[in-house]
Amino acid sequence: MSQAELVVRSALPALDPENPVDLFVAKGRVLGLHPAGAYPAPEGAKVHDAQGLVLLPGLTDVHAHLREPGQEWKETIATGLAAAAKGGFVNVFCMANTDPVNDKASVTQFMLDKALATHPRGPRLFPVGALTVGLDGKELAPLEELKAAGCRAFSNDGRPVADSELFRRAMEYASDLGVPVIDHCEDPFLAPHAGINEGAVSARLGLRGAPTAGEAIQVARDCLLAQYLGVPVHLAHISCRQSVEIIRRAKAQGAPVTAETCPHYLALTEEACEGYDTAAKVNPPLRTKDDQLALLAALEDGTIDALATDHAPHAAHEKETPFDEAPNGISGFETALSVTWELAQRGDLSTRALVSAWCVRPAEIFGLPLNRFQEGDPADFLLFDPKARWKVTPQALVSKGKNTPLTGRELTGVVRACFVAGKNVL
Ligand SMILES: [Zn+2]
Numbered sequence: 001m002s003q004a005e006l007v008v009r010s011a012l013p014a015l016d017p018e019n020p021v022d023l024f025v026a027k028g029r030v031l032g033l034h035p036a037g038a039y040p041a042p043e044g045a046k047v048h049d050a051q052g053l054v055l056l057p058g059l060t061d062v063h064a065h066l067r068e069p070g071q072e073w074k075e076t077i078a079t080g081l082a083a084a085a086k087g088g089f090v091n092v093f094c095m096a097n098t099d100p101v102n103d104k105a106s107v108t109q110f111m112l113d114k115a116l117a118t119h120p121r122g123p124r125l126f127p128v129g130a131l132t133v134g135l136d137g138k139e140l141a142p143l144e145e146l147k148a149a150g151c152r153a154f155s156n157d158g159r160p161v162a163d164s165e166l167f168r169r170a171m172e173y174a175s176d177l178g179v180p181v182i183d184h185c186e187d188p189f190l191a192p193h194a195g196i197n198e199g200a201v202s203a204r205l206g207l208r209g210a211p212t213a214g215e216a217i218q219v220a221r222d223c224l225l226a227q228y229l230g231v232p233v234h235l236a237h238i239s240c241r242q243s244v245e246i247i248r249r250a251k252a253q254g255a256p257v258t259a260e261t262c263p264h265y266l267a268l269t270e271e272a273c274e275g276y277d278t279a280a281k282v283n284p285p286l287r288t289k290d291d292q293l294a295l296l297a298a299l300e301d302g303t304i305d306a307l308a309t310d311h312a313p314h315a316a317h318e319k320e321t322p323f324d325e326a327p328n329g330i331s332g333f334e335t336a337l338s339v340t341w342e343l344a345q346r347g348d349l350s351t352r353a354l355v356s357a358w359c360v361r362p363a364e365i366f367g368l369p370l371n372r373f374q375e376g377d378p379a380d381f382l383l384f385d386p387k388a389r390w391k392v393t394p395q396a397l398v399s400k401g402k403n404t405p406l407t408g409r410e411l412t413g414v415v416r417a418c419f420v421a422g423k424n425v426l
Contacts, residue, residue: 004031006422007041008048011055011383013373014355023055025379028421033373048424050383053416056355057371058090058380059337060362062153062260063182063236063308065329066092066125069110070099075313075400077111078118080333081125083311083399085425087333088382088415090123091368095157096130103130103141105149112150122420126152126366128182131170135159140170147177152366155182157236158283160218162188168225175231180366182234183222185243186284190214195281195328197270199288205276207323212291215284216242223250223257232256234365237310239265239284241294248303258365260306260357261295263339264330264405266349272405278319278326280405282312296343299353305361307354309336313401331401335392337384338411345386345412379422388414 008023013033020036041047066080075083077094084092094111096102102111108127115125129151130141135158143154154174160183161167167183174181186192191210196202198209219235223246226233238244238261250257264282269289272280280286298304312329319326340358343349363370371377392409394402417424 004042004045006046006048008050008055008383010036011050011053014054014056014351017054021055023373023381025422028379030371030373030375030377030379032375048417052385053383054386056088056382056384057359057373058382058418058420059088059358060091060366060368061089061309061311061333062093062306062362062366064092064094064311064333065097065313066094067313068098068114069107073315073400077114077125079398079400080311081115081119081123083333083397084123085418086398086415088337088384088418089333090380090418090420091126091363092123093126093128093153093366095128095155097135097158101130101135102127102151103133103146105145108146108149108151119425121423122425124420128153128155128157130154131156131181132161132166137161137163137166140166140173143173143177143179147179151179153180153182155184155236157182157184160184160186160188164221164225168229171225171229171231171233180232180234182236183218184236185215185218185222187214187217190217193283193328195283195285195323195326196273197285197287199270201270201273205273210285212240212242212287215240216246219243220246223247223255226250226257227253227255230256232258235259237262237265237284237308238295238304240287240291244294244298244303248298251303258305259303260308261299261304262308262310263332263336265295266292266343267339268405276323277405278321278323279330279403279407281323281326281328282330283328296348299349299357305357305365307340307357308362309333311401313399314403316402319403329403330405331397331399331403333399334397335404335406335411337415338413341384341386341413342411379419381419382415383417385414385416386412388412390414
């Protein structure tokens, strides 16, 4: 242990909290994980006391909107990455629906430069390139150029490609490049962007709702294409039981499909839209208790691989409009871990599934280095206070996006430190 530069003392491993450990780190990498007190800290090493804190590998968010360039009043890369660090994220994938759209190398480069200038030590930014030019769904974007510029995935998120032939070509091309395609599944004709589930609440409020079939139809198309072509596709923010069942069947048949869901689909239902609450307006919309149970079971059995925030910040005035006119989206970085941790505490989700969905599978699917706390792994980890309570208020959030239906809620669990390559970025 002589060369350790940092020793984290007496942390509680998330999956084995009864047995405190010391983590030894050098040169941004894990040297070893040992029973607490087994080895002295070498002279000169920095010691970080983690008594009572849970140790987790750093979280990877494969679906976030940082709004820069073009909508800096909602969020900037600087504020977005600061909020991500506060949430425990070490890797952040940012979607292409910026202004201009990230469909050319210069935009990708701009994002990477901004991230490096504002957060040189992390969290790391991974731009997601547009799948089609201008996200218009008509012409493939220059995927090779985008990959060369640093895009780590491609997606038309928010404006899914309706043309199945074009989507097929995109999947094949991206697969040749070895870059994953992320698809936001939404039939473009079945109440797109409604922001509320078609069901009891939408009927009561007199709003046009989006049926679960609108999502499931495109999930089915993508699964069939993936299986037919033998080419992978990653399905974004899955919200309902129908989609889960299609994915489960496709996986059983060997389709190279992976999927994610978001904390808000696990913690909230369509009832959050009561009173025309635009803070709960999100796309896909919040669904029902039955959908929630299906998503939890799917995380548990691996049908849904990953969690992602779909962090979508908006300014207050943009949400203070009639429900129909309000933009979709919830600001998600800073509440993500608390919300899912609470689910685990309640027994609705196992800690094993939580760690897999936040820390392991996203890194595996998108080919990022993964911290399993073995020698040589990147020293990406966080220390989480599982007892601390905090209240979700606009002031408590460092993101510019204060738009969350959790406002006023007390949550349990606070990220005390977020280490990227051995450096605390909080
Ligand atoms: Zn989306």
